[in-house]
Amino acid sequence: xxxxxxxxxxxxxxxxxxxxLYTLPNFFGEAPAVQVSSARATLKVDSSVMTRxxxxxxxxxxQPTGVFFDPTNQGNLRVRVADLDTQQKAKEIIEQALNxxxxxxxxxxxxTMLSRSPAWLTxxxxxxxxxxxxxxxxxxxLMQVDMRAxxxxxxxxxxxxxxxxxxxxxxxxxxxxxxxxxxxxxxxDADTRDKASRFIQDQLPDFALLESxxxxxxxxxxxxxxxxxxxxxxSAVKQNxxxxxxRINELGVAEPIIQQxxxxxxxxxxxxxxxxxxxxxxxxxxxTLEIRMVDEENMTPSALAAASTGQxxxxxxxxxxxxxxxxxVRKQVVLTGERLTDxxxxxxxxxxxxxxxxxxxxxxxxxxxxxxxxxxxxxxxILLIEKGKGEVVTAPVIRTEIGGGRVQISGRMNTTEANDTxxxxxxxxxxxPMEIIEERTVGPSLGAENISKGFHSTLYGFIxxxxxxxxxxxxxxxxxxxALCANVLFLIALLSLLQATLTLxxxxxxxxxxxxxxxxxxxINERIREELRGGATPQAAIAxxxxxxxxxxxxxxxxxxxxxxxxxxxxxxxxxxxAVVHCLGILTSIFSSVVVSRSMVNLVYGSxxxxxxxxxxxxxWK
Amino acid sequence: MEFFKIRRDIxxxxxxxxxxxxxALIFVAAVVLxxxxxxxxxxxxxxxxxxxxxxxxxxxVDGVRNTLEKGGFTDFSVQNFGTSQDVLVRLPIKDxxxxxxxxxxxxxxxxxxxxxxxxQRVEYVxxxxxxxLAYNGALALAITxxxxxxxxxxxxxxxxxxxxxxxxxxxxxxxxxxxALFQWEFSLPVLAAVLAVLGYSVNESVVVADRIRENxxxxxxxxxxxxxxxxxxxxxxxxxITHGSTQLMVTSMLIFGGPALHYFALALTIGICFGIYSSVxxxxxxxxxxxxxxxxxxxxxxxxxxxxVV
Numbered sequence: 043x044x045x046x047x048x049x050x051x052x053x054x055x056x057x058x059x060x061x062x063l064y065t066l067p068n069f070f071g072e073a074p075a076v077q078v079s080s081a082r083a084t085l086k087v088d089s090s091v092m093t094r095x096x097x098x099x100x101x102x103x104x105q106p107t108g109v110f111f112d113p114t115n116q117g118n119l120r121v122r123v124a125d126l127d128t129q130q131k132a133k134e135i136i137e138q139a140l141n142x143x144x145x146x147x148x149x150x151x152x153x154t155m156l157s158r159s160p161a162w163l164t165x166x167x168x169x170x171x172x173x174x175x176x177x178x179x180x181x182x183x184l185m186q187v188d189m190r191a192x193x194x195x196x197x198x199x200x201x202x203x204x205x206x207x208x209x210x211x212x213x214x215x216x217x218x219x220x221x222x223x224x225x226x227x228x229x230x231d232a233d234t235r236d237k238a239s240r241f242i243q244d245q246l247p248d249f250a251l252l253e254s255x256x257x258x259x260x261x262x263x264x265x266x267x268x269x270x271x272x273x274x275x276x277s278a279v280k281q282n283x284x285x286x287x288x289r290i291n292e293l294g295v296a297e298p299i300i301q302q303x304x305x306x307x308x309x310x311x312x313x314x315x316x317x318x319x320x321x322x323x324x325x326x327x328x329x330t331l332e333i334r335m336v337d338e339e340n341m342t343p344s345a346l347a348a349a350s351t352g353q354x355x356x357x358x359x360x361x362x363x364x365x366x367x368x369x370x371v372r373k374q375v376v377l378t379g380e381r382l383t384d385x386x387x388x389x390x391x392x393x394x395x396x397x398x399x400x401x402x403x404x405x406x407x408x409x410x411x412x413x414x415x416x417x418x419x420x421x422x423x424i425l426l427i428e429k430g431k432g433e434v435v436t437a438p439v440i441r442t443e444i445g446g447g448r449v450q451i452s453g454r455m456n457t458t459e460a461n462d463t464x465x466x467x468x469x470x471x472x473x474x475p476m477e478i479i480e481e482r483t484v485g486p487s488l489g490a491e492n493i494s495k496g497f498h499s500t501l502y503g504f505i506x507x508x509x510x511x512x513x514x515x516x517x518x519x520x521x522x523x524x525a526l527c528a529n530v531l532f533l534i535a536l537l538s539l540l541q542a543t544l545t546l547x548x549x550x551x552x553x554x555x556x557x558x559x560x561x562x563x564x565x566i567n568e569r570i571r572e573e574l575r576g577g578a579t580p581q582a583a584i585a586x587x588x589x590x591x592x593x594x595x596x597x598x599x600x601x602x603x604x605x606x607x608x609x610x611x612x613x614x615x616x617x618x619x620x621a622v623v624h625c626l627g628i629l630t631s632i633f634s635s636v637v638v639s640r641s642m643v644n645l646v647y648g649s650x651x652x653x654x655x656x657x658x659x660x661x662x663w664k
Numbered sequence: 665m666e667f668f669k670i671r672r673d674i675x676x677x678x679x680x681x682x683x684x685x686x687x688a689l690i691f692v693a694a695v696v697l698x699x700x701x702x703x704x705x706x707x708x709x710x711x712x713x714x715x716x717x718x719x720x721x722x723x724x725v726d727g728v729r730n731t732l733e734k735g736g737f738t739d740f741s742v743q744n745f746g747t748s749q750d751v752l753v754r755l756p757i758k759d760x761x762x763x764x765x766x767x768x769x770x771x772x773x774x775x776x777x778x779x780x781x782x783x784q785r786v787e788y789v790x791x792x793x794x795x796x797l798a799y800n801g802a803l804a805l806a807i808t809x810x811x812x813x814x815x816x817x818x819x820x821x822x823x824x825x826x827x828x829x830x831x832x833x834x835x836x837x838x839x840x841x842x843x844a845l846f847q848w849e850f851s852l853p854v855l856a857a858v859l860a861v862l863g864y865s866v867n868e869s870v871v872v873a874d875r876i877r878e879n880x881x882x883x884x885x886x887x888x889x890x891x892x893x894x895x896x897x898x899x900x901x902x903x904x905i906t907h908g909s910t911q912l913m914v915t916s917m918l919i920f921g922g923p924a925l926h927y928f929a930l931a932l933t934i935g936i937c938f939g940i941y942s943s944v945x946x947x948x949x950x951x952x953x954x955x956x957x958x959x960x961x962x963x964x965x966x967x968x969x970x971x972x973v974v
Contacts, residue, residue: 484784546925554914659666
């Protein structure tokens with residue numbers, strides 16, 4: 043009656059072992075480390091960087107306790123060292139080795155903390171829980187992207203295109219004006235209006251059209267189509283996030299979080315940063331894109347050699363391209379990034395080569411057309427100017443005159459490079475203004491205090507609860523307490539495995555979940571006592587207790603879960619941290635309080651043929 | 665060990681009216697308090713800036729207030745936070761004022777007056793966030809209530825769903841009433857606590873409802889009143905033990921959790937205490953007055969299931 047088939051015991055044992063395994067990394071604590079990441083969107087941290095770092099440390103007689111290389115995204119290298127002094131020294135040495143030019147760093151070298159857990163645990167993705175800012179200290183920003191500005195900017199661009207297009211087609215209009223989020227074009231005769239309407243439908247598919255007016259005053263009202271508006275807004279938010287990424291790289295933050303929240307918000311979390319003012323300054327800075335011509339006359343080896351030593355020809359500037367080629371570029375700017383409305387990676391329709399497709403606004407398109415017509419066969423350079431310093435992103439040869447504002451850059455790029463370049467071009471500046479609507483700074487000492495307070499309140503509560511339950515329900519209380527331990531184990535293992543962010547409300551949720559989880563065991567134990575009092579044999583009482591209580595346990599957990607899910611869906615910030623743990627805790631508690639506790643009961647009582655007494659406290663009063 | 669040795673059913677239903685009048689009175693008091701005094705919302709809901717400052721010695725709250733007034737700040741509030749060394753400065757939202765500047769200025773003025781002042785925490789919430797949070801909070805509450813009613817209606821009968829949610833909303837209103845009475849700060853974690861308590865307290869109602877259903881099956885000749893009395897008596901031990909256990913945890917949070925968890929734990933404490941009372945003594949009479957009958961709960965399908973179990 044009270045026997046489980048072998049597979050249940052095996053499942054429980056496996057779950058407990060896995061739980062212990064994934065909880066383990068949380069006990070090792072953290073060690074100081076130095077993190078190397080790329081400071082440029084186009085540069086990756088690869089194994090050659092690792093070798094350089096290792097050699098530099100070796101020559102300085104610093105023995106790292108671990109070197110971890112993560113090739114995902116842009117790559118990231120972490121060097122764990124023994125103590126804080128070594129950390130500082132190692133940072134200086136790595137910085138010297140990787141960034142010979144201090145004023146223009148290529149890699150970001152930042153101080154960080156790394157788990158001390160052994161490599162075999164890390165290799166099975168057993169990582170310590172990810173601590174939220176309220177526990178580790180740092181700065182949190184919630185930024186709102188000004189979507190109105192995004193739409194207006196796009197409309198302005200399209201209005202320009204419309205004006206140019208109508209002029210090119212010789213369609214006479216009586217004025218084009220943007221009125222709020224509509225563009226109104228006036229015409230004198232219906233024929234022109236029809237032609238213009240057809241032209242817009244063909245060339246500017248983002249516009250939805252509406253005709254109105256009569257007689258001499260005919261109007262065509264163009265609005266942005268909903269999907270076009272949505273696309274514009276989405277790409278604006280993405281661009282802003284990319285820009286923020288680039289800028290935060292410079293701050294030298296080890297594990298920044300930049301996430302989109304909802305359609306128009308961005309969360310920026312900078313663990314360990316204590317100075318929000320500096321962070322805000324950097325986040326708010328703008329970078330620009332410039333298109334200039336390469337000075338072909340001075341691209342001779344001798345001139346280049348002279349320029350590299352500082353003797354740059356008059357009116358020119360000397361740069362080194364990304365591939366290491368030196369280049370001399372005119373100071374005169376052909377186009378700035380303000381004229382760029384979009385940059386997307388793509389493929390050449392004929393050669394199937396990866397390309398970057400730029401879209402310019404009407405004015406930009408006209409300038410570009412004129413310049414390319416005059417300069418076929420010459421090279422133009424695309425530069426990213428940031429903090430007054432420029433970098434040549436690419437310098438392609440102009441093959442033909444390019445009109446229409448659509449520019450394709452190609453030339454021995456692979457798909458990743460095309461992606462990176464498109465991103466970089468888009469990411470030069472913020473697509474739309476952003477406003478900080480929420481800011482939180484937590485000092486590191488407060489974070490540590492929060493951890494210890496949260497931990498202690500859970501620990502003492504847990505001890506008190508276990509003692510009480512063991513005294514009250516005797517051996518069955520011990521089973522319940524062990525089941526509760528298993529619950530903590532599962533919950534922490536799950537949180538570590540999912541790398542969910544643990545916050546102070548999250549710790550409170552752990553405590554609360556444990557306090558609530560005992561409910562299931564109380565229900566079962568009370569039921570068994572009642573059955574015993576009712577005269578059932580011990581074996582039957584145990585079986586009935588578990589079976590009858592299960593329906594109730596399920597019901598009550600479902601209602602608790604409903605509240606938890608509502609919090610998860612509608613909550614934000616601290617509430618969400620609470621809700622995640624709460625929901626996970628409900629799931630683990632059903633398993634541990636029913637299956638784990640019963641397998642212990644079955645192990646102890648199930649195999650005995652005859653039991654005279656069940657150790658569940660005194661039930662003999664009736 | 666055994667705390668509850670109840671041999672005979674306690675006639676809860678005989679005093680149902682008294683309990684309901686008590687509930688109604690507390691409920692009305694809570695509503696009146698809520699509408700007259702209102703809740704003291706944290707800046708998460710109202711928007712504004714909070715700066716937590718730590719001094720190396722016991723902080724002089726009046727001194728801090730004077731310093732800030734001299735520094736040209738208006739409309740702020742200063743109070744101790746947790747320990748005597750910690751001070752919390754709250755500033756409302758003002759148009760055209762940058763937050764970073766505001767918090768930095770506060771710190772500058774305070775450190776000028778007393779160099780031992782260190783910044784522990786700064787929190788700024790813009791006005792649009794606050795409105796959204798209040799809206800989402802209300803939405804979460806509504807969805808939770810609907811979800812629970814729907815689930816209980818499905819599992820038992822609509823009468824149980826309605827009775828349970830009325831009983832537990834009564835707890836929610838009472839928790840809010842306490843927060844209004846003492847003007848405790850109502851923050852996001854408190855909201856989370858309120859919703860968690862709502863889900864948790866419904867457990868009691870579920871346990872009692874389960875027993876009522878079972879009794880309808882077993883005690884075929886008994887009156888509804890007897891059945892409910894028996895159901896409550898049989899489960900009261902479990903109800904009190906469970907709530908006591910949960911309260912042990914919450915008390916530990918109240919004692920060791922520090923100021924950040926204080927109101928969270930307080931809301932839970934009130935919710936747990938009233939949860940025992942309401943789910944037993946409010947829900948069950950309500951069910952009876954809604955006119956629950958044997959036929960409501962025992963349907964042919966269930967009969968078959970019962971046989972299969974036994």
